Amino acid sequence: MRIGLLRTWGGLILDFALPPRCPGCGIIVGDLHRFCVDCWKGIEFLGNGGCQTCGLPLAATEAEACGACLAQPPIIARSRAAVRYDDLSRGLAIRLKYGRKVAIARTMAHYMSPLVDPAATRPVLVPVPLHRGRMWRRGFNQSALVARELERRLAIRMDPFALRRVKRTPPLKGMSRQQRARAVAGAFMVPDKAAVAGRTVILVDDVLTTGSTAEACARTLQRAGAERVELISWARVVKPSQLMR
Ligand SMILES: [Zn+2]
Ligand SMILES: [Zn+2]
Structure with missing residues (x-):
């Protein structure tokens, strides 16, 4: 009390x-x-040492970018996550939603901010939006809390209204890549193109799992005229197969 x-x-x-x-x-x-x-x-900190595009750990034979990114450059030009997704980093993400929100958001931003691209031109931080229904139930968007802390630390403006989620999406777990892409297609829209046109949009997310949601955001932002889309998240899932190459 x-x-x-x-x-x-x-x-x-x-x-x-x-x-x-x-x-x-x-x-x-x-x-x-x-x-x-x-x-x-x-904790497994992922840092800046991996593939310069997707951020995943590189195999011994790869120089700066991983084979997958060289073969097909992803729509998100630069992805970084502070830590690998595991019990501990998931615990923090859960407490960001339900617990000591501001303190946790500050801790996440503390470890995420050194990984934000210092060379981004005309950058704007845009949190991955929640659907309105979920936003009302929870009262806030956890990614926006983290984006606000990043804004404070990096003096890069954040815009929580640049991207809107207009379609509720089912849980993507267990779906194939194609099914996920279909489920999130049309889920996002940019209400005012001037907010992103010609800018580097740095998407902010708490946890990156399959990447399908972030890719759908990036596609929408590019269609609205964003120059480049990057992504910074607190934790990302790294499959053992992505480490043992
Ligand atoms: Zn890569
Ligand atoms: Zn401890």
Whole structure:
């Protein structure tokens, strides 16, 4: 109850008044956003070292881009994720939706911001939108919270209205690539083309799983005149087959 009161006065007061906690397990740690030793050992940071296009780890024979990106350049010109998707990073994504939202969004942005393309021309951060129905039920879009923190850190403007989700999409899990593409086709629209025309749109997402949703966003943005589409996410699924090449 008291915490609730403090929160309405301002999350900042609360965050500074309490000792920093490990974003993974909640034990008290020395610094804000710092993971405890045990959690740190469990996290796999993906960084900037992989394929310069898709960000996935490279095989020994590949130089700068992976074979798949060379064979067919993806519609998203540059993808980066802070960490690999696993129990710990999923836990953070879940608490972003249901728990200490602002603190978690700040931690995610702390690890994501160094991976945002510093050379992007006329960049704008655009969170992957939720459908209106889901937005109303939850009251906020978790990706927009992270985008706002990235905006603060990087001084790149974010525009939560540049892209709108106009179609509810079924869960994509278990679908083939083709079925997923069909399920998300036409799901997004750009209400005002001037918001993205000639710009590098940096999509912001919490978790990247199959990539089909982000690709549908990118296709819509390009059709509306975006110069280039990039993607930054907190966690991404990396299949063992993508690591052991
Ligand atoms: Zn921990
Ligand atoms: Zn690649």
